[in-house]
Each structure stands twice: as C-alpha cells, then as structure tokens.
Amino acid sequence: MVLDPRFRKSIMTLAIVVILLSLLLAANSQVGYSSLIMRAQGTQGPTDPVANAGGNKSVIAGANVMFNGSSSTDDVGITNFTWTFYDNGLKALYGAIAYYIFWSPGNYSVTLNVTDADENWDTDTITVTVRPDTFPPLSVPRVPKDAQVGTLVTLNGSTSRDVGGSIVNYTWNFTYDKEQVRLYGPVVTFWFNETGKYKVWLTVTDGGGNSDTKYVNLTISKPVTWLGKHYISLLFWTIFLGLVSWFVVRKYLRDKTLITKTDIDKFRLTAKRGRRVWKLFIATWMGRVGMVIIIFFLLLVLLSHTVLKENPKSNDIRCAPEWWVKLLPARNQTVNLTGKIFGTDQVGRDVLIRTIHGTQASLIIGFTAMALSMGLGTLVGLASGYWGGWRDEVIMRINDVFLSIPWLVLMIVIAAIWGRQNLSSVIVVIGVTGWSTTARIVRAQVLSLKTRTFVERSKAVGAGEWHIMATHIFPNVVPLIFANAILTIAISILSESTLSFLGLGPQDVTTWGRVLEDAYNQGVALVPAQSLFLIVPGLCIVFVVLGFTFIGYAMDEVLNPKLRRR
C-alpha cells in the first residue's frame, strides 16, 4: 500500500519523538538508581535466609513509618522477623511489617534480623533519615452544623491530618454559657443545653510543634417539629401528586374520559410487545443464566436482614442505609452463621456475613449510579443531538475530556478532593464519571432520528421542541439505552469495588470492595489458609457483574433486531 507523503512524515516525527523520550527516560533512570544504596551485612551459608529491610528511608519526625521486610527470601521459610531500633536506647519490634514513630530528627539505623526454620539468620541494616517536621498539620473539625437542645454533640477531629507526621494534640475550644470550654482528644462529646450559635475551634499540634486552628459554626436549636422534619418529603410528594393530577386533568379535558379506546389498544400492544421481548430474551442462554444469578443475589439481599443473625462480636458499621433496612420485611434473625463457614477475620468479623450484607450496598450503588449516569447521559445526548450547532460542539468537547482521562484516576481524584466518602458521594462520583459513553450513543441515535419523517411531520403540525423530544425521539432511544443501562450497573459495581479497594469507597456502609480492602490490608494475600477471605467477596463481584453483563447482552440481542440473526 502506498503511503500518503504527509502521513509518512507524521509517522517519522512521531518515531523521533518516541526515541528522544525513551532516551531521556533511560538517562533519567540511571541517575535515579545510583542514589539507591543498599547495605547487606552478615555472613551467609548456603541455606541462610536473605534479609531485606527495604531501602533507606527519609521520613519526617512524628511519621508512622512502615518497615516492610516481607521481600526477604529463604528456602525453608522465615519464622521470625526482628527489627531493632537505636532510638533513645534499644527497642525491638517483631513481625514482617513493623511500624515505628521517630519523634526527633536525626539519623537512625534500623536492623532487620530474620531467622528461618533451620535457625539460620541474616541481618540487613538501613539508615532512616528523620527530618524535622516543618509543615503544619491540617485541622479538620467535624461537627454537625446544627443540633437540638439537650443532645450529646460529638465533635470529631479525627480526620485532621499531617503531611508525613502524626498529630499529637487535639484541643477543642468554644465559649459556652459565657465561659471558655476546653476539651482534649480527637473525638469528644459535649452536652449543649442552651440554644445559640457557637464557634467551635479545633487546634491540632503535630510532633514538630506546628499547629493549625480552624473553626466551625454549630447552631443549637429547639427540637424540630414534625413539619420541620418532613418538609422535604412533603414538598416532594406535593409536587409529584400535583404533576400527576395536572396530567390527569389535562387528559380528561382533552379526551372527555380518562381511558379512551386508543389507550387500551396502545396498552395491549405494549403488553404484547413486552411478552414477545421477554420470550425472546428468556430463549437466549445468556438471558437465562443472567436472570438466575441476579435473582439469587436479590434473594440474598432479602434474606440477609430477615434470617441471618448479626455477628454479636462484630463492631462492624451498618451495612445499608437506614431507610433501606426499614423497607425490608420484619427482622426475625434466627440463622447464626458466625464463624461457621469461612471463619472470621482478625478483628472478629465473620467474612461470609459481611459478604452477604455487602450485597445490598453494592447493588444499591450499582442501580443508583446507573440511574444517575443514564439520566445524565440521556439528557446530554438528547440535548446535544437535537439542538446541534455550538451547543453540540461544547457538550461533545466536555464529553471528550471525560472519555479521555483515565476513568479510574478521575474517580480517585474526585473522591479524594470530595473528602466525604459516604454512600451518596461515591454514587455521585461513579455516576458523574460514567455518563460519557451513554451520551455518545444517545447523540448518534438522535442525529439519525431527527431526520426521519415522523419528526418532520410532528414539526409541521406545530409540535414544540420538548414535545418532539419527549414523545417521538426519547421512546425510540429507550431500547438502545436499556441494554446499555444494565451493562452500566455492572460497571458501576466494578468501579465501586475498585474505589473501595483503594480506600476511597463509602465509609458508612459495608460493600464487597471494602471487605476485600480489609482482607488485603490484613495481609491475607500472603497467607494461603486465609485466601478465602479474598476469594469469596471477589467471586460475588464477578458473578453479579457477569449476571448483569449476560442480561445486558441478551437484551441487546433482543431489542436491536439487526443483531438478532447472530
């Protein structure tokens, strides 16, 4: 094939850029590596272990330093890790991974001594350079914005952080009843018995003596009335009922009866079509398998709160939002599985029960994030496809940005910036990062739909933009996005588990990703006997995702007849 000359030129340029870049990187790695110096001490016989304490470290005073010796190697297996610190006298820690805090700056040597089953040993010494802590900590007072009179208010400053080091002192300070109140500790409680506005100050001090102060406003008010408590739901239902009644009244005024013959025919047609779709759907093997899997997990959700006994020893956080638990049938927990099948983890939480409970949160996140991203994607797609012009251009460029940034990085950064990691914030993060593909699909479909004759006709009759979009274009887009929506559930569940695994998941509920994260953090991956802790929740994720994917693919085959001959 003959190449276009311009094309050849661009390939050449690209090649040169790549070569230059790799040369640069190669040179850089050499520089970077020469600074890494390792010292190994001790004599080694043929069967001796090889101690590896990790490289030299440079840390900030007050930092909780992790020493990891798990890359030490041996032929028969290391039985004992001993870390020796010469910091204000001799101190020793045991275990493959040890944590130690150096409080004063200076140079310290840390020796790792490993012993294997044959009593052979080896040592490795590293130098830890402790720099003085000059960067101030960040005070994060977490206080409810408002509380009722006579309630115990929790002042939580435990999320305050210090770059590198750790915080040694928390001081809470506010004026209550014309007196200065001082409380100490990361989490304190206080009874507020008088109404008013309070400025609550939190001062945190780190090991280097740097401190930071910040305040939050706390309003103590009289007990809320029933109206005050329920006004949001009242508003919601009023608007909802208003809309419904408006629709009904308008229909009645137009047709003189509520249900006309055409409506019945329409309904029959829809039902018939639905039955046909269902038959085709259930005829595919993917549809059947997917249905079985999803029904199994839905049953699990139902059972988890009604039958299973909760683990009395666990100090686990609640597994699902309160409103969701209330929706489930009355609790009559009789089955006690604690520690029976897969055992409990190091904190005493039963792995199986956590996994089963995790189903709820994972499914809730899957469905709501799907609804969010689908709604957003459909709206954006409809708007940009139908209007076109500069609006389309702007929306599509924004869409490009969302498509091009690695979704995981975007998600991690949003989650990290947001800071509040609860169920709803994670849902929003997943929903916001997931809409771009849907928008593209919808836009493409809308572009082809809006040139069809029925849209032209509708325009000629005098229908408005919104009417055309809602009644002509949207219903034709639905089958296309329906299959996509189910696939999005799968992706949302996957994203959630990834986020949770990286420690950025919801902190207020238990999800599968969180169970996995806990297992990983406890070092389960390197203990063969406990590997089930990883495998059980992971398999759950895989199967739920598989189930939704199967259903999605089957739906795709059924709803898009062009594919049906496959």
Next chain:
Amino acid sequence: MILNFALFRIMPSDPAILMTPRDPNTPEAAYWRNVERMGLNDSWYVQLWEYFTMTFSGDWGTSYRYDRPVIQVLGNSIAWTCLLLGTSSILTFISGIMLGKIAAMRRGKVTDVSITGFGLFFYGMPIFWFGLVLMVMFVSIWPLFPPGGYMTSGETPFPLTWHKLKDIASHLILPCATLTIGSVAGIVLIMRNSLVDVLTEDYIVTAYAKGLTERQVLRRHATPNARLPIVTTIAMDTAFILGGAFQVEYIFSYRGLGWETIFAIDQQDFPILQFIFFIGGVAVVIANLLADLVLVKLDPRVTIT
C-alpha cells in the same frame, strides 16, 4: 487541542480547594512560607497561566513530598509503566484477535460459547481482585514468582546484564498476565462480533463460491475488514487500560505511574497528580492519533484531509 486546555482548567484548582480554607487568626510562618513556595496565594488565573507556561517549557513542578522535580520522581515510573503496558498490550492484541477469530469461525458451537462465556467472566472481573488471586496462587501457595516490585529491591537496572534481565522478567510475568487476561476479553468479544458481522456479508459468500478454503477466506477477505473496529476500540480504551494498569501496579507494588498516583493521593502530592493527569491525557490523545493513522493504512476508504 481544546481537550487538553480543559484538562488544565480542571487541575490547578485542586491544591487551592484543599489548602486555602484556613483560619486567618492564627498566622503561622511555616504555613505561609509553604503557601508562598507553592504559589497558592496567587489568583486562579495567575496560577493557570503559570501552569500553562511551565507545562510547555518542560518544568512540571516540584513534588511536595519528595522535594524533587516531578520529572525526576516519575522518570523511572514512566519507564516501568511503559514496559508493563507495552508487553501486556502486545500480548492482549495478538491473543485477543486469535481467540476472536476462533470463536467467530466456530459460531454457535461449544468453542464459541465457552470463549464468549469465559470472555465475559474475565470482562466482569475486577482487575485488582484477579491480581490478588494470582498472587495467592503463585506467590503464597505455590511460590513461583516474587511477590512484588519491578526487580529485586536494591538492584539497579543499569548496566543491564542477563541475570538482571531474567530478574525483571520474572517480576513482570504476574502483573503482565493479570493485565492481559483482564483486558483481553473486550478485544475477543469485539473481534468475534465484527467477524461474525463480516462473515454474513455477500462478498464472503462470493469468496466461498470461488472455491477458496475457509482459511483463505478468513485471512484475505474477512479479517482485514473485521480488524477496523478493533483499532478504534483500543484507542478509545486507552484510558480504561491505564486504569487497569494502575490497579495492577498497586497490587504488585510495581512502582510505576499507578503506584505513584495512589501514593500521591495518599500524601496529597498535587504536582505529581497533575503531571500524571497530563501524561494520561497526552497518552490518550497520542493513542487516538495513532489509531487514526493506522486506520488510514488499513482502510483505503479513509484518507487524511
């Protein structure tokens, strides 16, 4: 590109959001010095302009955590990530196309169903979990491979020797396998579907009618056309593959870009994050450009205008 511009617009506000809301009553010299150093007290458009000019002049800032220029901190990481991603994407591409072909040829038979089923199984698997499972299997139960890192710690890759090369390879196998198996499924499914699509076209029937064997038809007539969607998909999936690589690096503590990202988030090291975002965007743009160029080569209907 507008896309890159938007990227810059999003990024510079990050440190400001996290660092500026502080109490004015307790001025602390250390803090304000830091603010001065990071340039956080400039107005946002000044920061944007600085970021813009510095990016193009090759000065990508200084890491808060390491106190070293970002490019020095991340230089090695980029090389390691390139090694990991390069190996695994080549493997993914080759094995994906082969498996897709097999599945499409035996459409509806057991081979097809099992390849599609397993494809979907791996498609629905969290990559980090698969990495953990491989780790449990091949590191703790049956210790074939080292647990993590890109090579035995303390060693330097240069000067390169045969022994060191073997060391690097043995450290690469597990992450690479995880990444490949995790991302091959998408390619297999697309390849199968587009091949199945192509195989129902009229010209394939013509080719069979001419008396060509199945092999010939597949090689000369079907595959060239079925290959086109793959190229576009790979380019579109670059972002996704990068995400996978990040997870894999985290699991195997393979100190590439992903590992650094997660560490930087943990330490709130914004210059590093900014740079990684920049690199990600550039990588995606380059991938799309490459895909367009490859498409021009593969598809005579597409021309550069």
